[in-house]
Amino acid sequence: MKKIINKSENVVEEMLEGMVKAHPQYLKRVEDSNVLVRQNSPVKGKVALVSGGGSGHEPAHSGFVGLGMLDGAVAGEVFTSPTPEQILKGIKAVDGGAGVLLIIKNYSGDVMNFEMASELAQMEGIQVEQVIVNDDVAVEDSTYTVGRRGIAGTILVHKITGAAAEKGFDLDDVKRVAEKTIKNVRTMGMSLIPCIVPAVGKPSFEIGEDEMEIGLGIHGEPGIRKEKIKTADQIAAILLNNILDDMKLEKDDEVAVMVNGLGGTPLMELYIVNNEVNKLLSEKGIKIYKTIVGDYMTSLEMAGASISLLKLDDELKELLDSKADTPAFRQL
Amino acid sequence: MKKIINKSENVVEEMLEGMVKAHPQYLKRVEDSNVLVRQNSPVKGKVALVSGGGSGHEPAHSGFVGLGMLDGAVAGEVFTSPTPEQILKGIKAVDGGAGVLLIIKNYSGDVMNFEMASELAQMEGIQVEQVIVNDDVAVEDSTYTVGRRGIAGTILVHKITGAAAEKGFDLDDVKRVAEKTIKNVRTMGMSLIPCIVPAVGKPSFEIGEDEMEIGLGIHGEPGIRKEKIKTADQIAAILLNNILDDMKLEKDDEVAVMVNGLGGTPLMELYIVNNEVNKLLSEKGIKIYKTIVGDYMTSLEMAGASISLLKLDDELKELLDSKADTPAFRQL
Amino acid sequence: MSSTDLLIVILENMGKNIIENKDYLTELDRVIGDADHGINMSKGFSAVNDKLGEMKGKDWGYILKNTAMTLISTVGGASGPLYGTAFLRAATVVDGKMDIDHEDVVNMFEQAIEGIKARGKSDRGDKTMLDALIPAFDALKAAYQNGLESKKAFQMAEDAALEGLEYTKTIIAKKGRASYLGERSIGHQDPGATSTYIAIRSIKETLEEN
Amino acid sequence: MSSTDLLIVILENMGKNIIENKDYLTELDRVIGDADHGINMSKGFSAVNDKLGEMKGKDWGYILKNTAMTLISTVGGASGPLYGTAFLRAATVVDGKMDIDHEDVVNMFEQAIEGIKARGKSDRGDKTMLDALIPAFDALKAAYQNGLESKKAFQMAEDAALEGLEYTKTIIAKKGRASYLGERSIGHQDPGATSTYIAIRSIKETLEEN
Numbered sequence A, B: 001m002k003k004i005i006n007k008s009e010n011v012v013e014e015m016l017e018g019m020v021k022a023h024p025q026y027l028k029r030v031e032d033s034n035v036l037v038r039q040n041s042p043v044k045g046k047v048a049l050v051s052g053g054g055s056g057h058e059p060a061h062s063g064f065v066g067l068g069m070l071d072g073a074v075a076g077e078v079f080t081s082p083t084p085e086q087i088l089k090g091i092k093a094v095d096g097g098a099g100v101l102l103i104i105k106n107y108s109g110d111v112m113n114f115e116m117a118s119e120l121a122q123m124e125g126i127q128v129e130q131v132i133v134n135d136d137v138a139v140e141d142s143t144y145t146v147g148r149r150g151i152a153g154t155i156l157v158h159k160i161t162g163a164a165a166e167k168g169f170d171l172d173d174v175k176r177v178a179e180k181t182i183k184n185v186r187t188m189g190m191s192l193i194p195c196i197v198p199a200v201g202k203p204s205f206e207i208g209e210d211e212m213e214i215g216l217g218i219h220g221e222p223g224i225r226k227e228k229i230k231t232a233d234q235i236a237a238i239l240l241n242n243i244l245d246d247m248k249l250e251k252d253d254e255v256a257v258m259v260n261g262l263g264g265t266p267l268m269e270l271y272i273v274n275n276e277v278n279k280l281l282s283e284k285g286i287k288i289y290k291t292i293v294g295d296y297m298t299s300l301e302m303a304g305a306s307i308s309l310l311k312l313d314d315e316l317k318e319l320l321d322s323k324a325d326t327p328a329f330r331q332l
Numbered sequence C, D: 001m002s003s004t005d006l007l008i009v010i011l012e013n014m015g016k017n018i019i020e021n022k023d024y025l026t027e028l029d030r031v032i033g034d035a036d037h038g039i040n041m042s043k044g045f046s047a048v049n050d051k052l053g054e055m056k057g058k059d060w061g062y063i064l065k066n067t068a069m070t071l072i073s074t075v076g077g078a079s080g081p082l083y084g085t086a087f088l089r090a091a092t093v094v095d096g097k098m099d100i101d102h103e104d105v106v107n108m109f110e111q112a113i114e115g116i117k118a119r120g121k122s123d124r125g126d127k128t129m130l131d132a133l134i135p136a137f138d139a140l141k142a143a144y145q146n147g148l149e150s151k152k153a154f155q156m157a158e159d160a161a162l163e164g165l166e167y168t169k170t171i172i173a174k175k176g177r178a179s180y181l182g183e184r185s186i187g188h189q190d191p192g193a194t195s196t197y198i199a200i201r202s203i204k205e206t207l208e209e210n
């Protein structure tokens, strides 16, 4: 295991400290917790947004704490949902009296821990609502399953919902916007090289030199299938077609595109993927309103990428365009 | 070689296209060239900044083209300086009548090609000046050598010099600011895992599972020595001490810190390094005015990091703080 | 030994076995999950262990509730809330009791299972801890109905849990992270069912030794 | 064959040999540089090759100048400007000439070396192409002074270039990327000196065959 770390038990602690020290103008740490909140939290009268989950997805989620996005992010151990206690601390630290919306990625662990925290917060008189992001089209969605995972599309939910909260929408309205965004966003990912959880020291899955995993999440779990490695153009087509099969876009529909790196893939490759995504969408007459390329929702040092599409309407476009100022996402 | 690419001959072309398609509001491509310039180039009356070099360092340099930073970036093949012809196209595309400053990283190839381009541009009546960034303290600097390499500190030169140009400084003054920044910036890097040049298909150096390279550049070349792999804290101390030995900071001096990832190292690890850098500097009474953490000057998918320190004065602080709006660096 | 002291020894032994199997549980989770189940469970049971001293002399409800809260506030992941809920629900059955009978044991298990089902929106056959716990419970209940003693009854529960655990290898995961693998989850043993089996085996072991 | 036709055949053969050694040159550069020298040189000489057709019948200066410009505008890296400058400077010596003599040859090489030195701020002993080129030039000049014919003179130049090439293994690089390695550059052969050796060998081969 080749990592620039000290002890594997301390990675989350030291990372959080390193973040706060890097971005004191944006972030502060809630005492006795793994919660980072805005420097000026709680923001009085504004609906507050809290997200979080296991660590290892940096810059998600604490990198998106700041103006126009999240108010707080709760970090669990690597790939492990934080506990209700931690999440409750986050909720209390950001509540500015207008209620708190939890943005939860759809994993049993995250959902259960956030729900328990929400119950505890409500018992303390804080108004809490929650939305569950489930953008991964690789996963079968049926009443018998837990449904789809939440992956990179979550960042678009942070952006848009954060803009709504910043604009002064009330809790119901912020939740409505979040749910609309979730309904409109789809993602699919692939990987060439697995990651290594520091405390485990072994690759999260085995894979051949000529193979790739298709349809995988962000916790080092294997994908839905292994395939022979393909070209960037073919990979873009596979991921995009799965998304388009599911979301049924029509000619002249407008979308935001996100080409997200999983941590170990260089930006060069993400742009090469974007080149083809753009071509394929243009061929179908789908209009690309905005494109975001980079490492936003990662899986440690995993090599791979995901593609997300968000179908836009006028409201979502305006919210997507509005100002954001966080450590990892800024927009003038 | 596991990469998300099509043909290795096409990586630069497809990457540039993917960038322009991702950021049409920032970038346009100069016809028949590998040059990306600001969407509104040439900016009349403003000193224009051109940088560039081999590709494989993304987001450097085209990711820094935009308000408050570069006007144009010229991309060579992977790790190969662009030709004078290409650079000349860049110079001509951005010249707004107030002259052009070339920001060159100190490599024989880059220096020679940019110099030849500069001679050609001057022959066409364009006022061209140049500065050479040489921040890498790992390399011996003597009159018998080519001197130090330019590495991640270059991004700080882009930022500060870009701010000066944006503020309306004239060519001499922009050059003065650039030279002051270069004089005040130092960097040193290390790597755990080499990169693979697409056209070569083999790792750029051999390294054992328990080894790291210390003092290496950004072109896949080996470092100045191999060592047993160390903890993040020890690595931070090694790099920082080399820098501090060279730049002689005093108590209460103010610096900007950049912890730069080489492409394959996750943000988590960079923040862990920053945690220690911050501690070590604070112990010495050196004041950290600003910290930048992320992948800014990469070496394909190389795993590793570099630390840069820039000693600040009032002028540099103001320029560092001013607005920037580019694909890869934004500041409100 | 008083029955609450016995409970403390059971929890101690459970922790010991979970911690001993940390790498094994993590490895099972690496294959079809995210490689943390052993880490999560060990962390939780270490924390429980640290608190067992203060629990001495307290009633069944108190001990189980404290165990539950400790698991909930230290484990995280899916197993934290699920094991936590299981212990919490079991605690409600024996609140204030210094001694319990077979009916209490059956009720505690029944409540624990209901708690997991509700919290996890899951059921038998989903390839989760329930696939070890429900068969164990059925065997336990049947054993008591047949007039067997706890030692024997938990032996039968352990056997049933092991059978359930083996069964998890043959089915598709419908809940938890392994469910994302779809068909590829077949052939692999569920980590949570494994920790549940270890927990039940730990009860039997302690009963045998005391 | 006219002497300008011979020059074209020399350039053709040089290109062929460089392209054949693409991987070899790149591998040398991988070890102490950035793994592109073969790629760079092949690209440049392929481009030169594409233009040789149009150069037929032109004078020495024209052919060398066009070769230089093509290298400069296609190769990039350090070798582009250096080889480009070398050819450009050589061209100045023979501008307008349809035929050349030994003195021209010597002057061309001398100018090429001066050009590289000026452009690269380098000299013999820096572990660069100059460590093959300068000894080759010295041998060539001496051979002509001793009244030898070109075929023999270039044979001696080749031998000297090879010796210089071997010598690069023993010294520290002071210029180019290999210089960043410091002591670690010792023991490795310089890629640019290797391509220069190949270029000189190509001239000798063509002279022998024509």
Ligand SMILES: Nc1ncnc2c1ncn2[C@@H]1O[C@H](COP(=O)(O)OP(=O)(O)O)[C@@H](O)[C@H]1O
Pocket: A079, A080, A081, A108, A109, A110, C029, C033, C034, C036, C037, C038, C040, C041, C076, C077, C078, C079, C080, C082, C116, C119, C120, C121, C122, C127, C128, C129, C130, C175, C176, C177, C190, C191, C192, C193
């Ligand atoms: N919804 C659920 N209902 C019951 N058990 C579940 C559920 N989700 C997960 N589990 C159990 O939890 C185990 C995984 O626990 P763990 O690895 O600690 O958490 P996580 O899945 O969050 O990483 C699974 O093996 C499974 O037995």
Ligand SMILES: Nc1ncnc2c1ncn2[C@@H]1O[C@H](COP(=O)(O)OP(=O)(O)O)[C@@H](O)[C@H]1O
Pocket: B079, B080, B081, B108, B109, B110, D029, D033, D034, D036, D037, D038, D040, D041, D076, D077, D078, D079, D080, D082, D116, D119, D120, D121, D122, D127, D128, D129, D130, D175, D176, D177, D190, D191, D192, D193
């Ligand atoms: N300053 C210099 N003077 C002379 N030759 C040089 C100089 N710098 C580099 N070289 C030669 O160029 C060769 C490397 O060329 P190449 O790999 O194509 O360019 P780059 O170093 O830019 O990747 C070296 O092996 C060396 O012979």
Ligand SMILES: [Mg+2]
Pocket: A054, A079, A080, A081, A109, C034, C036, C077, C078
């Ligand atoms: Mg987990």
Ligand SMILES: [Mg+2]
Pocket: B054, B079, B080, B081, B109, D034, D036, D077, D078
């Ligand atoms: Mg090169």
Ligand SMILES: [Mg+2]
Pocket: C029, C033, C034, C035, C036, C037, C077, C177
């Ligand atoms: Mg797990």
Ligand SMILES: [Mg+2]
Pocket: D029, D033, D034, D035, D036, D037, D077, D177
């Ligand atoms: Mg090279």
